[in-house]
Amino acid sequence: MALALGLAGNAAYAKPPVIITLSATSSGAEIQKALDSLPPKGEVILLEGRYEISHPLRLRHDYMTLSGSGPKTLLHLSAAANCPVVILGPPLTRGKRPLSHVRLANLQIYGNRRNQKVELWRTVGDGSEFNNDGVEIWNVNDALVEHVTCSRCRSGGLVSSKARRMVVSDFESFDNQFDGLACYLTEDCQFQDLRLHDNIAAGISLDLAFNHNLFTNVALFGNDLGVFMRYSKDNVFKAMSIWKCRHDGVFMAQTAEPSTNGWHLSPGTECTGNDFENLLVRDCGGRAFRVNDASCTNNMISAAQFRRNRSGGMSQPASNPVVLRDVVER
Numbered sequence: 642m643a644l645a646l647g648l649a650g651n652a653a654y655a656k657p658p659v660i661i662t663l664s665a666t667s668s669g670a671e672i673q674k675a676l677d678s679l680p681p682k683g684e685v686i687l688l689e690g691r692y693e694i695s696h697p698l699r700l701r702h703d704y705m706t707l708s709g710s711g712p713k714t715l716l717h718l719s720a721a722a723n724c725p726v727v728i729l730g731p732p733l734t735r736g737k738r739p740l741s742h743v744r745l746a747n748l749q750i751y752g753n754r755r756n757q758k759v760e761l762w763r764t765v766g767d768g769s770e771f772n773n774d775g776v777e778i779w780n781v782n783d784a785l786v787e788h789v790t791c792s793r794c795r796s797g798g799l800v801s802s803k804a805r806r807m808v809v810s811d812f813e814s815f816d817n818q819f820d821g822l823a824c825y826l827t828e829d830c831q832f833q834d835l836r837l838h839d840n841i842a843a844g845i846s847l848d849l850a851f852n853h854n855l856f857t858n859v860a861l862f863g864n865d866l867g868v869f870m871r872y873s874k875d876n877v878f879k880a881m882s883i884w885k886c887r888h889d890g891v892f893m894a895q896t897a898e899p900s901t902n903g904w905h906l907s908p909g910t911e912c913t914g915n916d917f918e919n920l921l922v923r924d925c926g927g928r929a930f931r932v933n934d935a936s937c938t939n940n941m942i943s944a945a946q947f948r949r950n951r952s953g954g955m956s957q958p959a960s961n962p963v964v965l966r967d968v969v970e971r
Contacts, residue, residue, distance in 0.1 A: 657684040657706060665690020672698055679705050687748065689713040699728045700743040709748025712790065716748060720756035723773055730779035733765045739803070744785040750775040752794030754818050760796045772796035775814070778804050792816050797823045805829055815839045821864065825849040832856045839863040847873045856881060867922065871896045872910040882921045890922035890950065894933035911936040923948040932957035942968055
């Protein structure tokens with residue numbers, strides 16, 4: 642299975658010509674002012690400390706970086722802010738041209754979800770919804786997110802929509818109200834070294850044209866579902882470990898929509914051509930891997946182990962739309 646993937650990181654982010662360094666006495670407004678003042682390839686660096694955020698920090702120009710100084714740099718969402726903490730994307734009033742080459746790195750995000758009142762922050766002109774997430778990536782090419790932790794957000798940890806050639810590396814997301822990582826209209830991206838755990842919904846949620854992406858070295862544990870996926874095609878998952886989900890390890894389906902005659906499957910929204918290599922699913926409360934619809938064809942699971950899952954290992958329609966190779970169920 643061939644994937645056309647690009648790396649966002651390397652030369653595009655090397656040697657910024659202007660670096661602005663801010664201390665923890667800086668307000669969110671001062672951080673935003675510094676970001677907006679950057680020339681192309683400039684960088685704002687936040688020193689260690691807690692930064693109180695009451696409005697989203699927005700990377701809205703090409704070739705810019707917001708970086709912390711490691712895990713002791715904390716972006717803390719203020720009580721009742723009810724907004725994303727960081728947005729990577731063009732100005733919301735004009736989203737026709739994608740933003741290019743933006744980077745978020747080396748910090749922690751705390752969503753303060755118990756002190757947020759609502760999930761939805763804003764709906765923009767194309768119908769996209771911005772929720773009370775840790776990181777929103779919207780209409781961006783070649784974004785890089787690395788060495789970032791998102792926790793306790795009112796909605797999800799990191800959410801991408803209309804993203805191309807993005808790299809997410811060394812990312813942790815936990816105890817969020819919904820998903821650790823959720824992706825829509827996302828293509829040709831790489832996700833590597835992920836730790837997504839103890840989220841109230843899924844570790845990973847994939848939907849609405851999630852195509853031609855690569856996951857490597859992923860740990861999912863303590864979530865409701867490990868991976869929820871619909872309308873996802875030609876993706877590769879390598880070295881993924883899933884354990885102690887409250888329900889299924891992987892749930893794969895075609896999108897269903899309501900009508901006057903009840904629910905019906907939406908044509909063209911099948912999960913097809915996905916490849917799982919070196920998959921481990923153990924100690925989950927449901928099935929290790931559940932395929933809901935016979936239309937989810939041309940998928941493959943190879944070199945997998947399904948251990949001690951309460952409802953068993955593989956579950957799929959009688960037509961066996963998923964090919965199994967060297968799969969061990971215990």
